[in-house]
Amino acid sequence: MSHEGIKIVNAEEAQRDAEHERLPAEAVTPAKIRVMKTEGTGVEIDWKDGHRSAWNFAWLRNACPCATCHDEREKSGRKPGEAKPKTQTLLVMYEAPVRPVEVTPVGKYAVKFKWTDGHEAGIYSWEYLRRVCGCEACARRG
Ligand SMILES: [Zn+2]
Ligand SMILES: [Zn+2]
Secondary structure: OOOOOOOOOHHHHHHHHHHHHHHHEEEOOOEEEEOOOOOOOOOEEOOOOOOOOEEEEHHHHHHOOHHOOOOOOOOOOOOOOOOOOOOOOOOOOOOOOOOEEEEEEEOOEEEEEEOOOOOOOOOHHHHHEHHHEEEHHHHOOO
16 A cells, blocks of 8 residues: 555644635535424535534524624624624513524525524525534534
8 A cells, every 4th residue: 555645734734724625515515405494493404425414593593604794703703603692681581582484595505594583694505504514523623
């Protein structure tokens, strides 16, 4: 067995490479999509490479990829899916969990949600969703 062509990289370089790594087509192509809109729970995707991802709707709302939500997260240092801290009011009012009122496919590459809070600017591409997969294996990878 020849080891020719294998590049040894240090951890930092490996990390940097991982960030720019292009995901293979099977990893960003859904084989099956389940949107539990009626149940109000979340979305599950079985990818063509055999991986499975699941997100709840609140998480997806907090991971909205539109420019406004993205900037807001950058400014407050939140990760996609992280909820806003609730410090604005002492009077805690019951907030119905956010869920989509409409789910629309966008071409072959993405899906769009219209949320109960009226927001609908985010286009969730398959590639984005795969990158924010929250399963244990992906979470470990960082
Ligand atoms: Zn948004
Ligand atoms: Zn995963």
